[in-house]
Amino acid sequence: MGERGRGCCPPMDLMRSEPMQLVQLIIPIESAHLAVSYLGDLGLIQFKDICACLGKWRLLFVFIDAVTMVVFGEMLSLIIMVAGFFLSESMFSVSSFSQLNAEKSPFQRTYAIQIKRCGEMARKLRFFRDQMSKAGLPPAARSVTQDTSLDDLEVKLGDLEAELVEINANGEKLQRSYNELAEYKLVLHKAGEFFHSALSSAEAHQREQASNQTGEESLETPLLSEQETAIDSSKQVRLGFITGLVPRDKSMAFERILFRATRGNVFLKQATVDEPVIDPASGEKVEKNVFAVFFSGERAKNKILKICEAFGANRYSFHEDLGKQAQMITEVSGRLSELKTTIDAGLVHRGNLLQTIGEQFEQWNFLVRKEKAIYHTLNMLSIDVTKKCLVAEGWSPVFATKQIQDALHRATQDSNSQVDAIFQVLHTREMPPTYFRTNKFTSAYQEIVDAYGVAKYQEANPGVFTIVTFPFLFAVMFGDWGHGICLLLATSYFIIREKKLSSQKLGDIMDMTFGGRYVIMLMSLFSIYTGLIYNEFFSVPFELFAPSAYVCRDPACRDATTVGLIKARDTYPFGVDPAWHGSRSELPFLNSLKMKMSILLGVAQMNLGIIMSYFNAQFFKNSVNTWFQFIPQMIFLNSLFGYLSVLIIIKWCTGSKADLYHVMIYMFLSPTDELGENQLFAGQKMTQVEQSVDGEILFSPYSILIISDATRHQGESYAPLPDTEESLQSGANNDSHGHEEFEFSEVFVHQLIHTIEFVLGAVSNTASYLRLWALSLAHSELSTVFYEKVLLLAWGYNNVIILIVGIIIFIFATVGVLLVMETLSAFLHALRLHWVEFQNKFYEGDGYKFYPFTFTLLDNEEE
Amino acid sequence: MGFLVTTLIFVVVGIIASLCARICCNRGPSANLLHLTLIITATVCCWMMWAIVYLSQMNPLIVPILNESE
Numbered sequence: 001m002g003e004r005g006r007g008c009c010p011p012m013d014l015m016r017s018e019p020m021q022l023v024q025l026i027i028p029i030e031s032a033h034l035a036v037s038y039l040g041d042l043g044l045i046q047f048k049d050i051c052a053c054l055g056k057w058r059l060l061f062v063f064i065d066a067v068t069m070v071v072f073g074e075m076l077s078l079i080i081m082v083a084g085f086f087l088s089e090s091m092f093s094v095s096s097f098s099q100l101n102a103e104k105s106p107f108q109r110t111y112a113i114q115i116k117r118c119g120e121m122a123r124k125l126r127f128f129r130d131q132m133s134k135a136g137l138p139p140a141a142r143s144v145t146q147d148t149s150l151d152d153l154e155v156k157l158g159d160l161e162a163e164l165v166e167i168n169a170n171g172e173k174l175q176r177s178y179n180e181l182a183e184y185k186l187v188l189h190k191a192g193e194f195f196h197s198a199l200s201s202a203e204a205h206q207r208e209q210a211s212n213q214t215g216e217e218s219l220e221t222p223l224l225s226e227q228e229t230a231i232d233s234s235k236q237v238r239l240g241f242i243t244g245l246v247p248r249d250k251s252m253a254f255e256r257i258l259f260r261a262t263r264g265n266v267f268l269k270q271a272t273v274d275e276p277v278i279d280p281a282s283g284e285k286v287e288k289n290v291f292a293v294f295f296s297g298e299r300a301k302n303k304i305l306k307i308c309e310a311f312g313a314n315r316y317s318f319h320e321d322l323g324k325q326a327q328m329i330t331e332v333s334g335r336l337s338e339l340k341t342t343i344d345a346g347l348v349h350r351g352n353l354l355q356t357i358g359e360q361f362e363q364w365n366f367l368v369r370k371e372k373a374i375y376h377t378l379n380m381l382s383i384d385v386t387k388k389c390l391v392a393e394g395w396s397p398v399f400a401t402k403q404i405q406d407a408l409h410r411a412t413q414d415s416n417s418q419v420d421a422i423f424q425v426l427h428t429r430e431m432p433p434t435y436f437r438t439n440k441f442t443s444a445y446q447e448i449v450d451a452y453g454v455a456k457y458q459e460a461n462p463g464v465f466t467i468v469t470f471p472f473l474f475a476v477m478f479g480d481w482g483h484g485i486c487l488l489l490a491t492s493y494f495i496i497r498e499k500k501l502s503s504q505k506l507g508d509i510m511d512m513t514f515g516g517r518y519v520i521m522l523m524s525l526f527s528i529y530t531g532l533i534y535n536e537f538f539s540v541p542f543e544l545f546a547p548s549a550y551v552c553r554d555p556a557c558r559d560a561t562t563v564g565l566i567k568a569r570d571t572y573p574f575g576v577d578p579a580w581h582g583s584r585s586e587l588p589f590l591n592s593l594k595m596k597m598s599i600l601l602g603v604a605q606m607n608l609g610i611i612m613s614y615f616n617a618q619f620f621k622n623s624v625n626t627w628f629q630f631i632p633q634m635i636f637l638n639s640l641f642g643y644l645s646v647l648i649i650i651k652w653c654t655g656s657k658a659d660l661y662h663v664m665i666y667m668f669l670s671p672t673d674e675l676g677e678n679q680l681f682a683g684q685k686m687t688q689v690e691q692s693v694d695g696e697i698l699f700s701p702y703s704i705l706i707i708s709d710a711t712r713h714q715g716e717s718y719a720p721l722p723d724t725e726e727s728l729q730s731g732a733n734n735d736s737h738g739h740e741e742f743e744f745s746e747v748f749v750h751q752l753i754h755t756i757e758f759v760l761g762a763v764s765n766t767a768s769y770l771r772l773w774a775l776s777l778a779h780s781e782l783s784t785v786f787y788e789k790v791l792l793l794a795w796g797y798n799n800v801i802i803l804i805v806g807i808i809i810f811i812f813a814t815v816g817v818l819l820v821m822e823t824l825s826a827f828l829h830a831l832r833l834h835w836v837e838f839q840n841k842f843y844e845g846d847g848y849k850f851y852p853f854t855f856t857l858l859d860n861e862e863e
Numbered sequence: 864m865g866f867l868v869t870t871l872i873f874v875v876v877g878i879i880a881s882l883c884a885r886i887c888c889n890r891g892p893s894a895n896l897l898h899l900t901l902i903i904t905a906t907v908c909c910w911m912m913w914a915i916v917y918l919s920q921m922n923p924l925i926v927p928i929l930n931e932s933e
Contacts, residue, residue: 012897014897015897467901468904468908469908472905529912530912533913550926564927567923571865574917575916579927593915596915597919600915601912652921655921
């Protein structure tokens with residue numbers, strides 16, 4: 001979209017989107033990476049993905065065109081462009097899809113490798129992060145950037161990873177040997193006990209035997225004497241044994257299977273180990289038993305070995321000889337302590353390595369992500385046939401032209417390239433993205449508006465007025481200057497510690513509250529103001545500005561509770577008179593006041609909305625909309641609800657007793673009746689007749705609107721010829737854009753719907769503003785209840801403990817219900833009033849947002 | 864009388880606020896126009912609210928009737 005009229009008014013910041021342009025950059029290959037990097041730092045260009053749809057012929061012509069423009073001037077380049085356009089169109093339709101893909105894939109392969117490299121490095125960085133978190137070392141915050149190139153970083157990361165993996169493997173091996181030796185030591189210890197006890201009992205037995213043999217022969221002497229059996233020692237079967245550790249929970253099964261497998265020909269002795277032992281295989285602590293199995297025969301030995309393996313019982317060799325046992329024990333102990341020192345040294349080394357990594361970690365992370373983003377962007381650009389330069393297309397704001405050209409120039413200089421990059425503005429009919437330049441104050445409001453719909457390119461931005469009206473409507477519903485002060489204190493904490501909190505990572509809810517701190521600040525300031533007007537400080541009124549206007553009718557105040565007070569002094573100058581609070585007629589008065597106030601404020605905001613549509617119509621030079629949409633809308637709304645507002649004000653000023661409901665309804669039912677006591681001003685009857693007729697004949701301007709809409713569409717079908725430098729994509733998009741088809745029935749239905757929507761909407765929207773009354777009533781009643789029924793009640797008991805409990809309950813109730821819940825509720829309703837009642841008068845909101853290519857967003861990305 | 868005087872006070876406060884904004888944050892004509900718009904909107908909103916509450920109390924149709932306990 002080209003330039004539109006400037007309209008009637010001088011330009012205002014934030015009112016309309018920055019003017020955007022479609023730019024084409026032709027960058028020589030050697031400076032491409034640097035150029036994209038600088039543009040990313042600048043953050044003011046949104047690249048379009050043009051790689052997928054270009055035929056190589058068109059690129060060739062683009063290149064030739066660019067060269068000829070530089071060399072020969074515009075005329076020749078125009079001819080070549082047009083020729084190239086037509087030629088490439090024919091060739092484009094002829095070339096098959098496979099050719100396109102063939103064009104795409106070799107190109108993409110170039111940068112795909114780079115992206116894979118970045119992916120590998122990112123994986124290594126993730127591995128480091130895991131290791132660091134396992135070791136309990138958090139990575140340090142990002143330090144000053146040292147320029148490391150990607151290749152150096154890749155090498156460094158590779159080395160570090162290899163080293164870390166090696167250290168981990170060695171550590172594991174050492175730990176495993178340590179555990180095994182620890183188990184061996186236990187086995188030596190416990191099995192030694194077995195043998196010792198067995199040996200001592202055998203000796204005891206032998207001594208018994210010997211003593212028996214010296215005795216007389218008796219009937220009990222065995223037929224075969226011991227000596228005979230001792231001689232045949234060579235025929236004696238030697239017992240073998242196996243010692244080891246078995247997990248305690250498997251020990252019963254182990255014993256049973258051993259017994260069954262060897263048919264009871266083994267002897268198993270077990271002893272429990274008191275503390276759990278670290279199993280070398282799994283690395284976890286397990287309760288184990290030491291066992292010794294005695295067997296005879298080779299087959300039994302094999303069976304036992306297999307059963308031990310099946311049960312995961314670790315076997316350790318053992319010597320019968322006592323001397324050797326003692327030797328083994330000392331040896332094992334020595335090795336254990338050696339291993340311990342080695343393992344500790346290994347851990348310290350690993351810790352140091354992780355620390356050095358941790359210092360640089362964030363910076364490396366950022367660098368890798370930045371490079372990945374650059375290569376993704378480079379993939380989006382298209383490379384021309386000669387492979388000498390890249391063509392990029394993107395949207396950028398007009399004010400950024402100089403900055404982009406500077407960045408490109410610096411890139412070509414820094415990369416020592418021969419050729420300078422070319423910067424060209426393209427003319428197109430596509431709708432540009434919407435870009436508002438916001439600061440930290442206005443960005444929150446813009447986000448609120450964008451949440452409903454992003455503004456169409458260059459239409460009026462409701463955010464401008466939202467900055468004031470949104471906190472104001474919130475305050476109308478929240479009005480209490482005590483609560484307002486609490487909100488102000490809370491938000492000033494956020495604002496004072498802004499710098500510190502913005503770099504921290506807060507939780508989701510805190511993040512939202514922090515982001516909206518300026519909104520909440522304005523909300524609280526306006527709440528203090530409306531609180532002073534409603535005269536409520538935690539629901540207590542004060543006589544701050546002048547004495548109350550109401551006094552008793554007589555000095556004894558006899559009639560105060562029946563007929564009431566009387567207005568003797570001047571009207572209370574600022575806000576609601578404090579005499580009303582707590583009286584029996586407080587609610588009728590306040591309800592009447594607040595309902596009428598809601599209608600007045602609502603009519604004012606809706607009129608503002610319709611006036612904004614007038615500004616839009618002026619800006620887009622749409623005179624049809626001005627005369628046939630704005631004026632009928634103004635007349636309709638004001639003849640109905642504007643008139644009601646005027647009646648309200650007249651009734652207040654004159655103190656008349658006219659019933660406004662009656663007046664409004666009978667204005668339409670029987671406009672020519674006499675008004676009688678409902679007369680508010682002279683000539684009222686004639687005015688009302690006029691108003692009611694206005695509403696009815698208003699439908700005819702809409703028929704005129706339909707016809708003139710038709711003429712407008714017809715006029716647009718004769719659009720001017722496309723401008724010289726067409727965007728490369730618009731050729732493909734010709735079918736979707738271009739002239740709108742003129743359809744009378746469609747236009748008619750559209751306008752009819754719009755008419756009905758507006759007429760019905762006028763009533764429902766005005767009634768919707770009554771929520772201002774409803775919420776403010778709820779707030780004030782809740783506040784009154786908490787004050788009177790909690791605080792005053794606790795005060796009445798004259799007991800310190802009850803008073804303290806009462807104060808605590810009061811504080812919790814105020815913070816929880818009034819400050820949190822009511823704030824959210826009033827926020828929501830004020831938002832709804834803006835989004836629906838205000839914006840549907842003029843806002844289209846079907847644009848798309850400008851997302852420039854920038855590196856600042858990478859900081860917030862999670863892997 | 865009180866109505867007009869206070870309305871004039873609001874107008875004066877609005878003018879002073881816009882002068883202050885012009886003095887301390889002068890950032891080019893379009894930004895100045897934005898600040899001016901915001902200040903005028905705020906002044907008008909605040910005045911409207913005050914005026915509505917004041918007008919409604921000028922000629923009251925009902926008066927406060929106190930509670931028995933007071």
